[in-house]
Amino acid sequence: MADYFHEKEFQKHLKEYQAAIVYINGVPKSTDRRAEKYITDAVMEIINRIISIYRYHVFEEREDLKQHAFLACFGNFHKFDVAKGSCFNYFSIIAKISLLNYTLRKKKHRGHADIESELDLEADPSFNHAQFMEDLENKLYRVIDENFLNKRRKRYQQITSVMVEYLKTTITFVGKTDFYNFARAFGIKNTEIREYVNSINKRENLFQHWGHFSHKDNEWST
Numbered sequence: 001m002a003d004y005f006h007e008k009e010f011q012k013h014l015k016e017y018q019a020a021i022v023y024i025n026g027v028p029k030s031t032d033r034r035a036e037k038y039i040t041d042a043v044m045e046i047i048n049r050i051i052s053i054y055r056y057h058v059f060e061e062r063e064d065l066k067q068h069a070f071l072a073c074f075g076n077f078h079k080f081d082v083a084k085g086s087c088f089n090y091f092s093i094i095a096k097i098s099l100l101n102y103t104l105r106k107k108k109h110r111g112h113a114d115i116e117s118e119l120d121l122e123a124d125p126s127f128n129h130a131q132f133m134e135d136l137e138n139k140l141y142r143v144i145d146e147n148f149l150n151k152r153r154k155r156y157q158q159i160t161s162v163m164v165e166y167l168k169t170t171i172t173f174v175g176k177t178d179f180y181n182f183a184r185a186f187g188i189k190n191t192e193i194r195e196y197v198n199s200i201n202k203r204e205n206l207f208q209h210w211g212h213f214s215h216k217d218n219e220w221s222t
Helices: 007-019 035-053 062-074 089-107 111-117 129-147 150-170 176-184 188-201
Strands: 022-023 025-028 174-177 211-212 218-222
Touching: 007 022, 007 035, 007 089, 022 062, 025 035, 035 062, 035 089, 062 089, 089 150, 129 150, 129 188, 150 176, 176 188
Parallel strands: none
Antiparallel strands: 022 025, 174 211
């Protein structure tokens, strides 16, 4: 757990917040402003760090990202049962998925050039990493748009977005297990990734071998 987040203290304030909830026209409102401020500040710190670590500020304005992620978290303040797990993990996943969905929806409104100009990538000069990533991303979204519908399409778009961001940050060599761990932070299960890869490969063989990805070879390889 992050050293800036105090789980026990957060749980204490969250319980106080929940205990003071009243319902106005069916909408939960807490009357404990002190507890609300504490958990709000703590969740905003989580959101700020996620935006910085995953570089979401490259894609959209930081304040817009913060507001969107916070509203998703705030809507769950009254729902979480501290007996069922870690508050830090719970609100981190909500924030990550919210930010991922938000940037995914906004994707059509921004160009690749804006992203490439901001990312600090170090690649082999003989290999055009940015062009390769753009081509891979476009192919994946095309296959998804042409072959999948509704919830499955949306989930595959989310997995693609996470995978592309992972490849952009690792640049040289990618381990399957490492990617699983990275994707898990966004609430994506290993089984979902395996299903995604198999489904994509049935339509277009973009992942020749599901083992490791080497940018040098431009393919997933064992």
